Amino acid sequence: MTMNRRILLAKRPVGLATRDDFSADEQAIPELQDGEALLKTLYIGIDPTIRTWLSTAKSYLPPVRIGEVVRSAGVGRVVDSKSDRFKAGDLVTHLVGWQEYSMLHDDSFATVFPGSMNPRHTLGVLGSTGVAAYAGLVYVGRPREGETVVVSAAAGATGSVAGQLAKIKGCRAVGIAGSDEKCRHVIENLGFDACINYKDDGFREALKEACPKRVDIYFDNVGGWILNEVLGRLNTGARIALCGAISVYNAEKKPPGPSNYLNLITVRGRMEGFNGMDHWGKHSEISAELARYMEDGRLKNYETVVDGLDEAWRSVNMLFTGENLGKLLVKVAES
Numbered sequence: 377m378t379m380n381r382r383i384l385l386a387k388r389p390v391g392l393a394t395r396d397d398f399s400a401d402e403q404a405i406p407e408l409q410d411g412e413a414l415l416k417t418l419y420i421g422i423d424p425t426i427r428t429w430l431s432t433a434k435s436y437l438p439p440v441r442i443g444e445v446v447r448s449a450g451v452g453r454v455v456d457s458k459s460d461r462f463k464a465g466d467l468v469t470h471l472v473g474w475q476e477y478s479m480l481h482d483d484s485f486a487t488v489f490p491g492s493m494n495p496r497h498t499l500g501v502l503g504s505t506g507v508a509a510y511a512g513l514v515y516v517g518r519p520r521e522g523e524t525v526v527v528s529a530a531a532g533a534t535g536s537v538a539g540q541l542a543k544i545k546g547c548r549a550v551g552i553a554g555s556d557e558k559c560r561h562v563i564e565n566l567g568f569d570a571c572i573n574y575k576d577d578g579f580r581e582a583l584k585e586a587c588p589k590r591v592d593i594y595f596d597n598v599g600g601w602i603l604n605e606v607l608g609r610l611n612t613g614a615r616i617a618l619c620g621a622i623s624v625y626n627a628e629k630k631p632p633g634p635s636n637y638l639n640l641i642t643v644r645g646r647m648e649g650f651n652g653m654d655h656w657g658k659h660s661e662i663s664a665e666l667a668r669y670m671e672d673g674r675l676k677n678y679e680t681v682v683d684g685l686d687e688a689w690r691s692v693n694m695l696f697t698g699e700n701l702g703k704l705l706v707k708v709a710e711s
């Protein structure tokens with residue numbers, strides 16, 4: 377009998393997660409019914425949205441309930457199937473959760489990828505991360521050649537793709553990141569024109585220097601005071617693509633609103649939230665374009681891989697302490 381190790385939410389974290397917030401169990405996998413397939417998890421994606429699902433905050437999906445398997449995206453290999461849609465050997469992404477096996481049903485919201493593909497790419501650059509970066513920059517930001525694009529969390533999964541895409545579209549790309557080392561990476565390896573360490577003093581001056589023609593597009597991953605500062609440096613007709621606000625996901629109280637928002641009126645600007653999942657219908661098209669950029673060397677992919685399902689809770693904290701470079705993944709089994 378195959379057993380399934382699962383990580384469950386024991387209590388809601390306050391601030392950073394602790395081991396005590398989670399528990400683990402093992403369950404026998406039930407026999408497959410018609411229309412079902414069994415997926416063996418290879419990698420889980422550690423996305424900031426997991427932290428909001430662990431709280432009671434309003435999100436696009438309901439909070440994970442106490443005692444439930446922690447929800448997360450992941451990729452796995454089909455190991456057994458009584459489904460017409462999923463065949464043994466298929467590489468499939470869906471909300472696998474923090475567990476070694478998950479069940480697919482014929483009507484699951486899941487995507488089958490070519491079996492030969494790098495499974496990590498199906499969650500990162502050629503999966504939901506790539507689609508979010510593309511949708512935010514291209515559909516919401518609508519970049520034009522010569523414009524200045526600022527990207528926060530620029531060394532992270534989404535930001536690194538968004539900034540490189542801005543360069544590919546002929547823009548000046550300015551990153552914001554949390555250390556000098558990350559800023560060096562953003563410029564030297566990812567090809568941004570400039571990068572500001574937001575932990576240094578003098579952010580406003582540094583932003584002015586890096587964006588002499590002001591900011592046409594801000595791809596915002598962090599919210600908070602950085603959003604407010606960029607709002608104060610917009611160009612006429614600026615667009616802000618609200619991707620996320622990681623600076624507030626751990627906060628117990630909602631932060632005050634950005635006081636510089638009135639500048640949107642002055643510059644006739646637009647600030648728009650988006651969810652990459654709303655653009656999943658275009659996934660094949662977007663990932664084919666991103667794959668071409670990877671092939672011709674214009675799009676570099678970086679990942680941070682942590683080993684073992686039991687390390688998943690610690691990995692979530694790495695997003696908040698900035699310990700990841702590129703897409704953060706937990707390896708659950710050999711592919």
Ligand SMILES: NC(=O)c1ccc[n+]([C@@H]2O[C@H](COP(=O)([O-])OP(=O)(O)OC[C@H]3O[C@@H](n4cnc5c(N)ncnc54)[C@H](OP(=O)(O)O)[C@@H]3O)[C@@H](O)[C@H]2O)c1
Nearest residue numbers: 424508529532533534553554597620621622623651652698
């Ligand atoms: N709308 C969508 O469809 C969609 C899809 C995917 C992700 N997102 C959002 O996009 C954002 C990035 O997600 P990701 O998966 O790509 O994560 P990520 O950027 O790979 O990792 C998060 C990064 O955020 C930075 N950070 C953490 N706390 C911060 C703070 N207080 N102020 C400034 N920066 C901080 C850290 O880098 P530093 O070392 O530079 O601080 C960290 O590496 C998140 O807000 C997420 O919710 C949205």
